[in-house]
Amino acid sequence: MKKLNILLAGTVACVALSSSLAHAERGADGDLKILFWQAVSTMNPYLSGGTKEALASSIVIEPLARYNEKGELVPWLATELPTHENGGIAQDMLSMTWKLKPDVKWSDGSAFTAEDVIFTWKYCTAPDGGCAQAAQYEGVKNVEAIDPHTVKITFEEPKPYPYSAFVGAQSPIIQAAQFKDCLGAKAPGCTAANFAPVGTGAFVVKDFKANDVVTFEANPNYRDAAKPAFASISLKGGGDAPSAARAVLETGEYDYAWNTMVEPEILESMLAAGKGRLESSFGTQVERINLNHYNADPALGDKRSTKEAGPHPSLTDPAVRRALALAIDRDIIVEAGFGEAGRPTCNIVPAPEVVASTKNDSWCLASDIEGANKLLDDAGWLPGPDGIRAKDGVRLSFLYTTSTNSVRQATQELVKAMWAEIGVDAELRNASASVFFGGDPASPDTFQKFYADVEMYTNNFDGTDPEKYLAEWLCDKVPSPENGWQGQNIPRYCNPEFDKLLGELSKTADIEKRNELAKQLNDMLTEEGAHIPLVHRGDLSAFAASLDGILMNSWDSQIWNIADWHRKK
Amino acid sequence: MFTYTLRRLFFAIPTLLVISFAIFALLDLAPSDPTGNLPLTIPPEVREQIRASLGLDQPFFIRYLKWLQQFFINEPLNILESLTGWQFGDGERMRVLSWATRSPVVDLIVQRLPQTLWVVGLAYLFGILLAIPIGVISAYKQYSIFDQIGTFISMVGYSVPTFFTGVLMIVIFSSHLQWFPSVYDTNLEVTDFSSLMAQMRQMALPVAVLALYNASQITRFVRASMLDNLHQDYVRTARAKGVKEKTVLLVHVLRNSLIPVVTVIALGVPTIFSGAIITEQVFRVNGLGQLLITAVQGADIPLVQTLTFIFAVLIVLFNLIADVLYGILDPRIRYD
Numbered sequence: 001m002k003k004l005n006i007l008l009a010g011t012v013a014c015v016a017l018s019s020s021l022a023h024a025e026r027g028a029d030g031d032l033k034i035l036f037w038q039a040v041s042t043m044n045p046y047l048s049g050g051t052k053e054a055l056a057s058s059i060v061i062e063p064l065a066r067y068n069e070k071g072e073l074v075p076w077l078a079t080e081l082p083t084h085e086n087g088g089i090a091q092d093m094l095s096m097t098w099k100l101k102p103d104v105k106w107s108d109g110s111a112f113t114a115e116d117v118i119f120t121w122k123y124c125t126a127p128d129g130g131c132a133q134a135a136q137y138e139g140v141k142n143v144e145a146i147d148p149h150t151v152k153i154t155f156e157e158p159k160p161y162p163y164s165a166f167v168g169a170q171s172p173i174i175q176a177a178q179f180k181d182c183l184g185a186k187a188p189g190c191t192a193a194n195f196a197p198v199g200t201g202a203f204v205v206k207d208f209k210a211n212d213v214v215t216f217e218a219n220p221n222y223r224d225a226a227k228p229a230f231a232s233i234s235l236k237g238g239g240d241a242p243s244a245a246r247a248v249l250e251t252g253e254y255d256y257a258w259n260t261m262v263e264p265e266i267l268e269s270m271l272a273a274g275k276g277r278l279e280s281s282f283g284t285q286v287e288r289i290n291l292n293h294y295n296a297d298p299a300l301g302d303k304r305s306t307k308e309a310g311p312h313p314s315l316t317d318p319a320v321r322r323a324l325a326l327a328i329d330r331d332i333i334v335e336a337g338f339g340e341a342g343r344p345t346c347n348i349v350p351a352p353e354v355v356a357s358t359k360n361d362s363w364c365l366a367s368d369i370e371g372a373n374k375l376l377d378d379a380g381w382l383p384g385p386d387g388i389r390a391k392d393g394v395r396l397s398f399l400y401t402t403s404t405n406s407v408r409q410a411t412q413e414l415v416k417a418m419w420a421e422i423g424v425d426a427e428l429r430n431a432s433a434s435v436f437f438g439g440d441p442a443s444p445d446t447f448q449k450f451y452a453d454v455e456m457y458t459n460n461f462d463g464t465d466p467e468k469y470l471a472e473w474l475c476d477k478v479p480s481p482e483n484g485w486q487g488q489n490i491p492r493y494c495n496p497e498f499d500k501l502l503g504e505l506s507k508t509a510d511i512e513k514r515n516e517l518a519k520q521l522n523d524m525l526t527e528e529g530a531h532i533p534l535v536h537r538g539d540l541s542a543f544a545a546s547l548d549g550i551l552m553n554s555w556d557s558q559i560w561n562i563a564d565w566h567r568k569k
Numbered sequence: 570m571f572t573y574t575l576r577r578l579f580f581a582i583p584t585l586l587v588i589s590f591a592i593f594a595l596l597d598l599a600p601s602d603p604t605g606n607l608p609l610t611i612p613p614e615v616r617e618q619i620r621a622s623l624g625l626d627q628p629f630f631i632r633y634l635k636w637l638q639q640f641f642i643n644e645p646l647n648i649l650e651s652l653t654g655w656q657f658g659d660g661e662r663m664r665v666l667s668w669a670t671r672s673p674v675v676d677l678i679v680q681r682l683p684q685t686l687w688v689v690g691l692a693y694l695f696g697i698l699l700a701i702p703i704g705v706i707s708a709y710k711q712y713s714i715f716d717q718i719g720t721f722i723s724m725v726g727y728s729v730p731t732f733f734t735g736v737l738m739i740v741i742f743s744s745h746l747q748w749f750p751s752v753y754d755t756n757l758e759v760t761d762f763s764s765l766m767a768q769m770r771q772m773a774l775p776v777a778v779l780a781l782y783n784a785s786q787i788t789r790f791v792r793a794s795m796l797d798n799l800h801q802d803y804v805r806t807a808r809a810k811g812v813k814e815k816t817v818l819l820v821h822v823l824r825n826s827l828i829p830v831v832t833v834i835a836l837g838v839p840t841i842f843s844g845a846i847i848t849e850q851v852f853r854v855n856g857l858g859q860l861l862i863t864a865v866q867g868a869d870i871p872l873v874q875t876l877t878f879i880f881a882v883l884i885v886l887f888n889l890i891a892d893v894l895y896g897i898l899d900p901r902i903r904y905d
Contacts, residue, residue: 133615134615191672209756457609
């Protein structure tokens, strides 16, 4: 009997040992099934610019450094992060030097060298190529190899924050040998390379069906012999967000569904099946309501929302802008439309934590209908017979537009009801996202033209440094017919003080000081009512209960650490 | 008949040219933008460069002529080359490229066609096979219980949209009963019995949804046409001659009733190719319908243009076939 016990114990120990070993073996966990409700069109992020393509390609191709789940930069294909301290960034801020990991191999077995990094820069900056990530390489004068594993980037002017080229999922390194004949106008013709780029990542493309399904298998030359745990991935695309969430949470057909932005109550009922879980992470996305500083009266025709139309008759009154902000109860909006994937915010730069201001939270986060009413009373906006406030014949009745999306339409309704309590009327309208965000100068419905009094959408910035983003509120970035309605200062906010402070930010290299300036700029925009920040939006994805090792990341690709994903034992 | 067919084919050329121009002009006037779905973090200058690289900076007529050349000259030459192995010129021809995938549109269509033909084609076939017997019995036993139930089901099938029946089927058969998958696996290859069963299981729901819809429509035609014929004099004559009731029904009445039905079926064939946009989307079948709808959403104009034009060609062609068939089936009709 004793013998038997020992035998049994031994067997159990053996089984336990082998399963923990299996953990550390490449391909031991079989197939990983991913569902994207927007299908992947190409595996080359330089030709697409879409988030789904950047995500899918991050399984295969990698940058020199990327952001971890906390928004910190970590070296990826480089040995360390260049900084002022380690001499990686020159004192004059005109150049930086990356040291590449020496033992990295492409999936075809060839060595990864500085030439590939240089080629990537050439590929994206070649004329007529229409590279979608060209902004990542803005201000780069030259990229050269010091030796096969050292790359020096030279900038046109001092760059206080240089981490953009070759950093993050938007700017991965592609193989020079594979893409050498695909420069410039020839880029789209290289279908085979664009659909199956050779990479350094944990997986390689086995089969690509455009706008449908991508099959990957473990990269035999991956630098960590024990990874990835999965032998293959199939990434299916198409459908809609609710059914994608259902396939993971309710039917259990898939392991991971990306971006399951669905009304919280629907997700709740799916979670009841117990087959999976939701995880969220927060980046820099903020749903906001822009207040038009120019007159958008339809009677003005083509002059609407331009300088010629003159200032907005009511929205230029600081009391009105403040009252509109005070009337909004963000908690209700978050609860109804965003659930776990939203937090009330009063900042346009909500993250990372070091730049997130709390200065305006005291007055702005909670709604204050009484205060708002008093503010309007004092400013002379008095309720008319229909309950709508007016002053000198100008009624507080606004045209409120946004893109077509069920959560946005529900939010519109809520905001309209909240504003009604302070005697402000809103006419709701929405336009299809591809029109609203399309930027067609001939269309009157684009968010840039802003032929409305207020409009709502989400924007964010790449990486963790908000300088470029805050520069969008500069006076000269106002969209107008002269610049073809381009320019990102959609609210038409213009304050010389803001411009001056931003100039200071662009010259400052000290991180602490930069953060402080960014906070000041952010506070200025909220206090002066350039817009009303509503919700700090996160990313929400569904995962099968059996999946482990996930670190949700809103700063980089959500699947940045796919090499570490595995099945729970 | 032959000269009639030739004449119709000849007239189809200007018709199709006008259609292609109308599609192109409509798409050009539509306020959508291929860079519209990109993240807002991509600055306007870069968007402008992307548009230029897609050829959008050129004038309308140049773009239209380029598409004509690519579609009517370059693509057929390419197909000929790949079929025969001959080489025309240097083989470096500009093909119709999709904007979203940057790959040739024709390759995408070729990749998608089998799924659409299998799922939508099979549903059409099942729909017809179901519809004819139901229609015949319904008409023969007019106002019977069978007729009432048949009418009810076909009314439901016809009026309830497929995006509702599709999701309903998923909720019942995939979520609750777990009998069938809710997502179509396009990588499944039928190699043995178990993979064949898997293929049949994943096709079951979309085929059922579409077959119900098709059958409902055709049943109504069969029933109406049968009823028209059942009261004709020749039916009474046949019965008076002592012909068996079965022969009267299935040979005399059915054959005559099928003449308009065959036309309706022929006219419906192009819709097989255009896929069932909604059903394919619901079940994630990577067919032509899904290809079209993603292209429309992403403002992938070359793909939308090419697909809609191919559908237009099929519609013109099957209209002609329906007319010719009508002439063959009904000897009273002569075109010459």
